[in-house]
Structures are given as structure tokens and as C-alpha cells.
Amino acid sequence: MIVTLIIACEVGFWLLLAAGLALRYLAKMRRTSVAVLLCEPLLEVVLLVVTAVDLKNGAQPDWKHGLAAVYLGFSAGMGHYLVTRADAWVAYRFAGGPKPAKAPRGGSARTAYEWKMAGRFTVAALLAIALLQAAIWYVGGDGGTDSLRMWQQRMLLVIGINVIIALSYTLFPKKADQARSRPSLLDRLLKPPSERAGSHTDKDRTLTKG
Template sequence: MVVALIIACEVGFWVLLALGLAVRYLLKWRRTSVVLLLCEPVLELVLFVVTAIDLKNGAEPSWEHGLAVLYIGYTVAFGHYTIRWLDGHAAHRLGGGPPPRKPPRYGRARARHEAKLWLRAVFGGAVALVLLQLAVWYVGDSGDVSSLRSFQWVAVRTIGIYGLIALSYTVWPRKEPASALPARDPQHVPDALVGRPGKDAASPGGHSN
């Protein structure tokens, strides 16, 4: 049941997002779109409550409960980021707005971008770790909590993977290819090489070398 609810929440997330953006930019109903988008966190709340009730009713803690908690942590950390990203594209394609800014691809700017994504992963992982620990305490000694513990390590490993990716862009920053750099005019001569009257050229009444 928990897995089916996770799938339903994921489908509901995208359905509400599509409806919210369509209502905002096609029908120009901004308030209605805000209400629809604010329903997104309700899905995670429903999933959390159902998971807690399932454990309270004596269900053996399993990978399904751990997966539900990881899903909640992910949506808490990246849900708003995803909505904002898609809202920018919808505003451009449906609302006639400017094209959204693409994430940087090279140098320190890309490293900062990856660091911000890692911080989101840390936040989402921290939420999952706290909820999983609360579930462990809630079950106590009356059930097997090994699956919940294993998903705590999954959260830690996910944070570590994001951290390594961000670190790689800092230690080995991607360099912009030469083809992307602005081309130089072959006819242009730098000012430093242009002769100046009175110095590099003979001036009236003076002498040249």
C-alpha cells in the first residue's frame, strides 16, 4: 500500500504542477494556480501520515517505509526548485516571457551551482534521517528496524555522492572550450603596437631614429 501511495503522490505532484502552470499562463488565473501549487506539500503530508498510521497499526517496518521517508526528504529539498525551474519554462513558452537562465556550465560558476545542489541534498537527507530516526524510536524494541536503519545509510550515501560531484567541479573545474570564446578580429591591431606621434614617429622639427 505504501509503494502505491508513493506512486500516487509522484503522479499527483506532476498533475498538480501541470494544472497549476496551465491555469496560470493559459487561463491567466493566478490565484487559482497558487492554490493548486500550494496543494503540493499536502501530498507529502498525506504520505507521512499514512506511513505513520501503517506503523502504528502493527505493520512490520520494511523498505517501503524507508522509501517513503526518502521520497518525502527529496521532495522537501528539491520540490520547490523543480517547480521554479518549470515555471520559468512555462512563463517563456506559454506566457511570452524571456527565456529562463540556463545553469552555468564552466568554471567557478558551475562549481557554485553544484555546491548549491549539494546543500539541497544535505537538507533533504537531514529531513529523511530525522524522520527515519523518529520511526525507529516509534517502533522501539517491538519490531525489526533494520530496514529503517539501512535507509538511513542510503540517505548518508546520497549526500556523499552529491558532495563528491560538487567537489569534482571545484577541484577540476570544467574549462570553456576555445570554440565558445569570442573570436578576435585578425585585422585588429592592439593600441600598444600603434605608433604615436612624437614618440614612435618623427614629429615636425624633430629627429627620427
């Protein structure tokens, strides 16, 4: 049940995000879109309550409860960033907004970017560790908490990997002029029609007549 609820929360997150952005940029219903987007945290609240009730009813803590805590931690730590990035891309594609900045290709800007990403993952992992520790205290000494502590160790590993990646860009920075400029798949899919290869503006068609 816990795993099914986690999947439902993830699907619900993206459905609510898509609905909220469609209401904002396609239907021009800004207030309604805000109301829809504000429903997203309710999904995490439901998962938290269900997990707590399951443990309260005597369920033995296992990997599913740990996964729920990790999901909640990363939803809280990364959710705002994902929503902001999705909003920027949809505004660019459908509302004439500025093109969202991509990850810098090199230099000090790329180093700063990697440290920011490491910071986001660290915050998410620390939130997950805190939730896991709360679950350990909630269960008490009589319950088996090995699986929850295993998830805590994995979160420490996530932090370590991201710090190492950021540190590698600090110690061995790549020069911006040596990095290849290649548009991402997301960039190609969300690029406005007027900027796509092979598209022509009215001025182009005028010049090509005759």
C-alpha cells in the first residue's frame, strides 16, 4: 500500500503541475492555477499521515517506510525547484517568456552551478534523514529500525556523491570555450515554433517569394 501511494503521489504531482501550468498559460486562469499548485503539498501530507498510521498500528518498519520518508524529503527539498523550472519552460514555450538559463558549460559559473545543485540535494537528503530519525523515535526501541537506518546511510552517500561532483568542478574546472554547445532534448521540445529549424517568419516568406 505504501509503495502504491508513493507512485500515486508522484503521478499526482506531475498531473497537478501540468494542470496548474495549463490553467495559467493556456486558459489564463492565474488564480485557479495557484489554487491547483497549492494542492501539491497535500499529497505529501497524505503520504506522511498514512505512513505514520501504518507504523502506529504495529507495522514492522521496512524499506517501504524508509522509501516514503526519502520521497517526502526530496519532495520538500526539490519540489520548489522543479516547479519553478517547469514554470519557466512553459512560460517560454507558450507565453513568450525569456528562455530559461541552462547549466553553464564551464568556468566559474559551472562550478557555482554544481555547488548549488549539491546544496539542493544535500538539503533534500538531510530532510529525509530527519524524517527517518523521527520514524525511528516514533517506533521506539522495541521495533526493528535497521531498514530505516540503512536509508539514512544511503542519504549520506547521496550527499557525499554530490559534494564530490561539485568539488571536482572546483579542482578541475572546465573552460567554457572548450565545452561543446549542444541543445538538450528538453530545449528542442519546448523551443517555440518560430525558433525551430526549418520554420519561417512572415519576413522570411516575403523574401523567398518570386
